[in-house]
Structures are given as C-alpha cells and as structure tokens.
Amino acid sequence: MQSKFFFLACLCLLVFTQCNYAQPKAAATNSEPSSVGKIELPDPKKMTKIVKSDEEWRTLLGEETYRVLRQGGTECAFTGSYWNNKENGIYLCAGCQLPLFESAAKFESGTGWPSFYQPIKKGYIEEKLDLSHNMKRIEITCARCGGHLGHVFDDGPKPTGLRYCVNSASLTFEKKQ
Template sequence: MAVQKITRTEEEWRRLLTPEQYRILREHGTEPAFTGAYWNHKEPGIYRCAGCGLPLFSSEAKYDSGTGWPSFYAPIDPTHVETSDDYSLGMHRIEVHCAACGGHLGHVFPDGPPPTGLRYCINSAALVFEPADQAP
C-alpha cells in the first residue's frame, strides 16, 4: 500500500521542528559523527520520522557500523523510504527520504551486513525513538 504524502509549508515545518531537525530534514543537513542521540543507542523499539511519525526503522535492523551515525540494514517497510541521487559533495551518493513527508534522513551505502548488504546511515535528528514497551 502506498504511503500517504504529507505536504506542509516551510513556515509550518519551522513551527513543528526544532532548528536542528529543520536543518537536517528540510535543508538536507548532516549532524557530526558520534554526536547524535541514537548513534550508540541500543534499546529495543521503533525509530520514526521526526517530521511526521512514519515508522522507518526497527532496533532489530540496527547495527554498529563504526561510522558514528545510527545504521540499519533495512527499513521497517521498503515503501516507507524513498531514495534519490545526491551529487552535492562532488561524488555520487544515494540520499534517503521519508516517503510520507519527504524529509531528508541520510544516505544508503552498499557496504552493510547481511541479509541486505546495505547500510542506511541516518541522522539521529531525523528520528524519534519509540521504546518497544510503549508501542501500540
């Protein structure tokens, strides 16, 4: 099933997000390595989009990539993320976006562990964590 798209004005996004969330989700920013709230987070639960709450990643797919950003080998549902080509640093990378609100999450690389071989390298500020014991 397709994810329902969320559209807001930039002013609405600025009101809803912290300045750091806005910088990352709406302006395609990146937090420095080893500084985000979730890079070394190990609690079981779900990581949702900080912009719209869409469930993106499970702690079951999280692993320590050694990069300093939260890393996952797969999204909860492949329809919950979208990708696009990113040439912003003079090289080709694959940018990852929330499929609902379009927020920039991070990038995906082909150097992850089995079973997918992918590393979704995601900014902590783009995520909100929901502990397993609080899930509906």
Template sequence: MKTILVILGFICVLGLVISRSQRKEDDPLKNHKFAVVKTEAEWRKILTPEQYKVTRQRSTELACSGAYWKNHEKGIYKCVCCKLPLFDSKTKFESGTGWPSFYKAIHKDAILEVPDDSFGMSRTEILCSRCGAHLGHVFDDGPRPTGLRYCLNSVALDFEKDAK
C-alpha cells in the same frame, strides 16, 4: 594563494549549482505525491532548528553527536517530521561511522532513494516517503542479509521504545 582559493571555491560552487540543476531535470521525485505537505513556516514551528536544517535543508549532523548512534534499546525509529515508522532496532548495527546505521527499512515503501551528486560525491540519499524529510544516505557496505548500510541522522528520527 588567495586567488587560487577563490578560484577553487568558485569551481566548487559552480559544480554544486550544476549538479542541483541536473537533479531537477531528471528528478525521480517529480511524480511522487507526499502525503504530508507543510509550508516552510509550518515545518519551522514543529521542528527544532537542527531538525529543520537536517530534514528540510538536507544537512548532516556531526558524527558521534546524535542521540541514537549508540542507542541499544529495542524499539522503532520513526520520522521526526511525520512519525512514519522507518526502522526497527532489530536491524540496527554498529557501523563505526558515528551515525545510527541499519541494514533494512521496516517496509520498502517507507523510504525513497534518490541520487545525490552533491559535494562531488555520488551517493544515494534517503527520504521519508510520507513527508520527504532528508534522513541520510544508503551505502552498499553493510552486513548480511542485505549488504546495505542506511546511515541516518539521529536528529531526523524519533525513537519509540518497545513497551515490553
């Protein structure tokens, strides 16, 4: 049994390495110039350990653990790393996933969509277009009018409440 688990683990790791190496060869971001560029040390200085892990190392917070998945206040959600406005509360909806979900970005150029084949799944990762922060993923099972569900990590966001 241990041998089978070791072999399965090796196969999973090998698959991740292959998918990462394939992503680098045809990386749609290779020609994108991020306006905000910092060293890993600089990011670590301004972000909490959890923010760094999610936004810079492409991790995911636990479902139902983030500050914004049940937030119903009006305002703007910004990138926690560079403060670029990303999503308006007017487009937020209850997806039942445990993560804040939106059907539309503030502006089509605010986010970048990148193929993500990690963990044996085919998904579309979303990044902040200004600094490259990992925000979450987008799926095609959202509500009208777009049919999209931008599923975000709360820890990748700052919320600016409407002044009114």
C-alpha cells in the same frame, strides 16, 4: 475437434498464467507486516503525503531537526541521540512519525550515525541520486513527508548488504514495552 483442442489449450494457459501471478503476490503480503507491536504500519501505496509549508515545518520542528530534515543537513558524527542507542524499539520519522526502522535491524557501523541494514517497509523510504560534495551517493528521504534522512550505501552487513546511514535528528525513538 481441432477447435476443442485449441479451447482446452487456451484454458490451461490461462490457469497457468493466473497461478504464476498469484504466487508472488501472496509472498509479498506475507513478508510485509501491517503492524509492529502497537504501532500501525500503513500501506505505502495508500499513504497520503504530508505537505507543509517551509514556515510550518520551521515552527513544528526544532532548529537542528529542521536543518537536517528539511534542508538536507548532516549532524556531526558521534553527536546525535541515537548512534549509540542499543535499546529495543522503533525509530520513527521526526517529521511525520512514520515508523522507519526497527532496532533489530540496527548495527554497529563505527560511523557515528545510526545505521540499519533495512527499513521496516521498503516503500517508506525513497531514494534519489545525490551528486553534492563531489560524491556520488544515494539520498534517502521519508516517503510520506519528504524529510531528508541520510544516505544508503552498499557496504552493509548481511542479510541485505545495505547500510542505511541516518541522522539521529531525522528520527524519534519509541522504546518497546
């Protein structure tokens, strides 16, 4: 009798545990779209990293994009192509064309650099502590090609409170039709 009770208790525990595991997974799938318009959004966990030699990047990218994207440079504020862009569309990595930000998440930060409160998918952006120039900042890079995008700060607007401060040179823009 006792062993029967023990068996039933184990079974209940197993079902309960499985349910608990299943719920967050389902929620995560729903909140992560697989495309934006016609642009496919690859699964960050299955993405193949793009690796090129320094010489290949130098040939592929223009001088300013190479300096910012591959050498961690920063463009001068209010000089890039997109800080004041208000058009509807998608911002892609200038190195590998991974869709990074939607115009819906862009906001007026007053900094002179394109600013977003969230990326299209969190897994598309990698973060790294940057202690250069006597500052403590979080550098953001493209998760697929490793290109330098800018920095993320915690003084952004709702709903995330984050400010992804990105160089225009690290981005290309695709207007929504």
